[in-house]
Amino acid sequence: MRLALFATCLVDGLFPDVGKATVTVLRRLGHQVKFPAGQSCCGQLHVNTGYPRDALPLVRNHVQSFESFDAVVVPSGSCTAAIRHQHADLAEQAGDTALAERAAAVAAKTYELSEFLVDVLGVTDVGAHYPHRVTYHPTCHSLRLLRVGDRPYRLLRQVRELELIELPDAEQCCGFGGTFAVKNADVSSAMLADKLSAIEHTGAECCAAGDASCLMHIGGGLARLHTGTRTVHLAEILASTG
Amino acid sequence: MSFPGMPALPAGQGNIHAGRPFPQAARAELANSQQRQNLTRATGTIRAKRAGVVAELPDWQQLRAAGAAIKDDVLAGLDTYLVQLEEQVSARGGTVHWARDAAEANRIVTGLVQATGAEEVVKVKSMATQEIGLNEALAAAGITAVETDLAELIVQLGHDTPSHILVPAIHRNRSEIRDIFLAEMAGVDPELTDEPAALAEAARRYLRAKFLTAQVAISGANFAVAETGTLAVVESEGNGRMCLTLPRTLITVMGIEKLVPRWRDLEVFLQLLPRSSTGERMNPYTSMWSGAVEGQDFHLVLLDNGRTATLADPRGRSALRCIRCSACLNVCPVYERTGGHAYGSVYPGPIGAVLSPQLSGMAPENNTLPFASSLCGACFDACPVAIDIPSMLVHLRARVTEQRGRTAESVALHALSSTMSSPRRWRWALRLASWARPLARARRLPGPLSGWLQSRDLPVPPRQSFRDWWSQQ
Numbered sequence: 001m002r003l004a005l006f007a008t009c010l011v012d013g014l015f016p017d018v019g020k021a022t023v024t025v026l027r028r029l030g031h032q033v034k035f036p037a038g039q040s041c042c043g044q045l046h047v048n049t050g051y052p053r054d055a056l057p058l059v060r061n062h063v064q065s066f067e068s069f070d071a072v073v074v075p076s077g078s079c080t081a082a083i084r085h086q087h088a089d090l091a092e093q094a095g096d097t098a099l100a101e102r103a104a105a106v107a108a109k110t111y112e113l114s115e116f117l118v119d120v121l122g123v124t125d126v127g128a129h130y131p132h133r134v135t136y137h138p139t140c141h142s143l144r145l146l147r148v149g150d151r152p153y154r155l156l157r158q159v160r161e162l163e164l165i166e167l168p169d170a171e172q173c174c175g176f177g178g179t180f181a182v183k184n185a186d187v188s189s190a191m192l193a194d195k196l197s198a199i200e201h202t203g204a205e206c207c208a209a210g211d212a213s214c215l216m217h218i219g220g221g222l223a224r225l226h227t228g229t230r231t232v233h234l235a236e237i238l239a240s241t242g
Numbered sequence: 243m244s245f246p247g248m249p250a251l252p253a254g255q256g257n258i259h260a261g262r263p264f265p266q267a268a269r270a271e272l273a274n275s276q277q278r279q280n281l282t283r284a285t286g287t288i289r290a291k292r293a294g295v296v297a298e299l300p301d302w303q304q305l306r307a308a309g310a311a312i313k314d315d316v317l318a319g320l321d322t323y324l325v326q327l328e329e330q331v332s333a334r335g336g337t338v339h340w341a342r343d344a345a346e347a348n349r350i351v352t353g354l355v356q357a358t359g360a361e362e363v364v365k366v367k368s369m370a371t372q373e374i375g376l377n378e379a380l381a382a383a384g385i386t387a388v389e390t391d392l393a394e395l396i397v398q399l400g401h402d403t404p405s406h407i408l409v410p411a412i413h414r415n416r417s418e419i420r421d422i423f424l425a426e427m428a429g430v431d432p433e434l435t436d437e438p439a440a441l442a443e444a445a446r447r448y449l450r451a452k453f454l455t456a457q458v459a460i461s462g463a464n465f466a467v468a469e470t471g472t473l474a475v476v477e478s479e480g481n482g483r484m485c486l487t488l489p490r491t492l493i494t495v496m497g498i499e500k501l502v503p504r505w506r507d508l509e510v511f512l513q514l515l516p517r518s519s520t521g522e523r524m525n526p527y528t529s530m531w532s533g534a535v536e537g538q539d540f541h542l543v544l545l546d547n548g549r550t551a552t553l554a555d556p557r558g559r560s561a562l563r564c565i566r567c568s569a570c571l572n573v574c575p576v577y578e579r580t581g582g583h584a585y586g587s588v589y590p591g592p593i594g595a596v597l598s599p600q601l602s603g604m605a606p607e608n609n610t611l612p613f614a615s616s617l618c619g620a621c622f623d624a625c626p627v628a629i630d631i632p633s634m635l636v637h638l639r640a641r642v643t644e645q646r647g648r649t650a651e652s653v654a655l656h657a658l659s660s661t662m663s664s665p666r667r668w669r670w671a672l673r674l675a676s677w678a679r680p681l682a683r684a685r686r687l688p689g690p691l692s693g694w695l696q697s698r699d700l701p702v703p704p705r706q707s708f709r710d711w712w713s714q715q
Contacts, residue, residue: 007708009662013672014701016379016708035712040662046655048617050639061663085633088296144619165479173575184614185693186269190579192697220698 003033003070003131006062006110008079008212009041010100015212017128021239022075029117029240033073038065044082047090049179056212059087063102067138071120072110075235076211077142087147112142113235114151114210125158127137134232135167135204137195137218139211152210152234159237163203169194176217192221199229206230208237253603254548255376256344256505257403258597260586264610267584268576277413277581284412288572292624299517308510311564311625314500317553323468323501324544330471334533336540341495343547348379350543351460351493355385358491360457366475366482367391368462369407369566370495370545372588373601376460383576387460388452390481391564392445399426405582405590407568408519413581416441450649459485462494464565465511469504472532473542476515476525483529491539498544499562514626548601557637561596563627569630570621574633576614584609587599592621592631599638604645612638672707679703 007019018204019035025031042062043055062083066072074080084107091100117123136156143165155165175181175191182188195218199207207222209215212233219231261267269492271277296302299348316323328338341347355363363380365371365387377387377398389398393411397404404410411419418435427448434444437550461482465474473494475482486492502508534540553559570592571577582590587598595615599608612635621631643652661667681687683701685696694700 012708013675014703016704016706016711019708020711035709037709037713038665038670040665043659048636048639049651049655050612050636050643051652051655051659052640052643054656057659057663070621075613093626140618140620144623171620173616173618173620175575175616180613180616181698182690182693184265184268184576185696186265187576187614188271188616188693189581189697190272191575197370216701217698220694220700223699224697 001031001069002070002170003031003037004066004072004233005033006039006042006066006072006074006079007035008076008210009076010216012040014216015233018075018212018233018235021233021235022073022129024239025235026073027115029121029123032222034069036069042079042082042087043090044079044086045178047082047086052090052093055086055090056136060099061104062087063099063106066106067102067233070109071116072106073116074110075113075114075233076213077112077139077146078211078213079147080115081141081145083107083110094181112146112148112210114142114148114155115146117238118151120134124154126155126238128158128238128240129160130240131161131242132206132235133163133165133204134206134237135165135199135202135206136170137167137174137199137207138170138208139209140173142210148210149152154173155234155238158210162186162237162242165204165209167202168198170198172198174218176214178213181217192217196221196225196227200227206231206232208234210234251551251553251554251603252343252546252548252581253605254343254546254601256547258373258548258587258589258601259605259607260587260611261607263355264584264614267586268580268614271580271584274581276415276418278579279411280415281581284409285572285578288409289523290567292518292572295517295521295523299513305514306626306628309514309565310560310563312502312507312510313499313627314560316503317499317559317562319503320498320501320553323503324498326468327466327471327501328544328588330469331533331542334471336471336533336542339541339543341543341545341547344374346549347374347495347543348376351376351495352379352383352385354491354541355380355458356383356491358458360385360491362386362388362452362456363458363460364452364456364485364489365389365393365394366459366461366485367410368495369479369588370462370497371403371460372568374495374545374547376495376668381423383538388456390449390452390485391477392442392479392481395445395449396422399423404588405471405581406571407566407591409568409595413583453484453488456485456489458491458493459489460493460495461486463494463500464506464515466496466501467505467508468501470532472530474508474528474530476512477527477529478520478525480527483527486529486531487535490537491541493541493543495543495545498546498549515565515567518569518624519628548603551603552597552600558596558600558634560629561593561600561634563629564593564597565627567626569624569626573620573624574615575618575620576616585614587611592635593629596629596631596634596638599642604641608646609642609645612642631705669707669709672709675703676705678709679705
């Protein structure tokens with residue numbers, strides 16, 4: 001299987017450890033993974049802020065970068081959802097049906113990390129060791145756009161010495177929402193406050209999730225309040241061997 | 243959307259506009275601690291009830307699909323179904339009026355009331371009449387409109403505006419309601435307590451006198467059946483039925499999208515609506531009537547007010563499937579914190595954020611509403627007629643940015659797009675970001691980052707991007 005990593009712009013630029021961890025997990029499971037250098041961003045930021053025309057070159061770039069692979073792994077539910085639900089439609093809207101077909105083909109072989117491990121590789125035990133108390137925030141797009149369901153939990157339950165603590169009101173949005181976090185900073189902060197209080201209520205050492213974007217927001221809030229609670233990406237837990 | 247020579251579709255008017263930009267309005271509402279507590283409690287209770295009664299139906303997803311399909315059929319055939327409805331209502335002794343917009347609807351209703359000589363009318367809870375500002379229009383003509391739905395009465399007596407589609411006084415708790423009754427309700431017992439039963443009893447006494455003397459009633463409609471000319475009102479208290487049956491004249495104001503083609507279609511919606519709105523298996527009172535009952539004058543006012551214009555947008559029109567259940571409000575994390583007033587329009591929450599801009603013809607006052615969402619998707623999951631509100635919000639955001647033209651934001655995002663679509667430029671941009679490491683310690687920054695910093699630290703950019711690390715491997 002010719003396997004590619006779509007790191008996402010956020011992981012590439014701000015959270016490279018998440019990308020490295022994803023590579024570590026895939027290699028440990030015996031897979032070669034390529035990083036197509038042409039890749040950049042899924043364009044969701046542009047689409048969801050109201051600039052679909054500016055997203056189109058990014059869709060084209062994404063399709064060109066990944067169409068020659070058999071499978072694409074993404075350490076983000078939100079970017080996977082954008083590829084799956086927005087790319088072909090954007091091309092269609094712009095009247096480029098050829099691109100729409102190619103985008104749909106790429107989307108069909110694109111998987112969020114937990115989907116890829118559980119559904120494609122059929123693995124829940126990736127040989128990880130993480131001796132910490134962890135609570136998991138399921139993130140809206142993984143939950144409601146991808147329907148990843150319990151896949152991340154199944155992976156986490158197999159991690160040696162990891163204590164998984166249930167997060168109250170886990171399915172509530174953390175308030176990030178891309179540019180929503182700055183355009184409606186007050187409401188976003190009010191939503192964040194409730195998420196932080198739920199996380200603190202668990203007594204966990206760290207809050208995990210499958211999206212670096214939500215974690216940037218939650219982690220920024222935890223740090224601002226000097227809570228001492230960390231954020232960690234699902235990939236980083238799965239890559240850890242203690 | 244439109245083509246050369248096509249007449250411009252009239253925009254809706256009335257109470258469908260945000261008073262001020264959503265972020266500003268929301269900021270003020272967020273500070274209302276009593277309202278925050280009332281809302282958290284109320285939406286939490288309704289959410290749990292709804293989840294319970296939805297989960298017990300094995301065919302819920304099929305019901306949703308059926309609801310969506312029936313409504314899409316109505317929207318595609320509105321021209322014939324509306325004429326069919328008019329024929330059926332007229333054949334059964336009712337009179338049908340067509341209103342292009344709020345002003346025309348208000349003129350028609352005011353004229354009808356004036357013709358009866360009545361100076362007071364009783365009202366069934368109705369979103370359409372809230373939308374067109376009918377009470378204010380009647381007041382200007384010297385006619386008093388008395389709201390008879392308990393929550394709507396609380397809002398009216400409190401000189402307040404509704405903050406929820408179904409539970410308009412959701413922002414009030416019982417001690418606030420007691421205070422409103424003591425101050426505003428004529429003849430109320432001065433010893434009134436805030437026990438729910440006592441409050442309901444006070445309202446009952448007050449309203450009973452109104453029901454027995456009213457000559458004219460005004461209602462909205464939840465559904466209208468084209469093939470039989472039947473109108474349906476779904477309610478919980480029975481006060482609606484009092485209005486529909488006691489007065490000599492009944493005037494119903496209904497949005498043109500409230501149609502269903504056939505009688506049997508009600509079977510789908512009478513399951514979807516109560517479970518989604520109040521979390522009940524069946525609502526207590528469902529009143530249906532076809533044309534005029536003997537001894538009663540019946541008038542039906544069909545209201546467009548921006549609906550045809552909404553229908554013209556293929557990516558926005560499914561907002562007209564809405565059956566006003568408010569399930570999307572109850573699950574929305576934004577609504578739960580800001581309440582309905584922040585949206586300005588009588589249609590708050592996720593559905594309001596897609597409906598108000600469209601009904602108003604994308605009025606500039608409403609251009610912050612499509613952005614009032616984190617796109618978490620809870621509304622789409624809850625919607626009984628499967629309106630993909632998040633995708634529609636995204637579509638409307640594009641319409642707003644197109645309308646705004648060139649702004650600092652559009653220039654920045656365009657530049658970002660050209661940087662990101664060139665691997666060479668993108669690699670350099672990422673290297674520049676690592677030089678910005680000291681900025682991450684800032685507590686105050688200009689522009690959009692100032693909003694981020696109010697509650698969050700910035701992430702510290704790494705010394706090396708992922709791609710630079712990869713190249714070194």
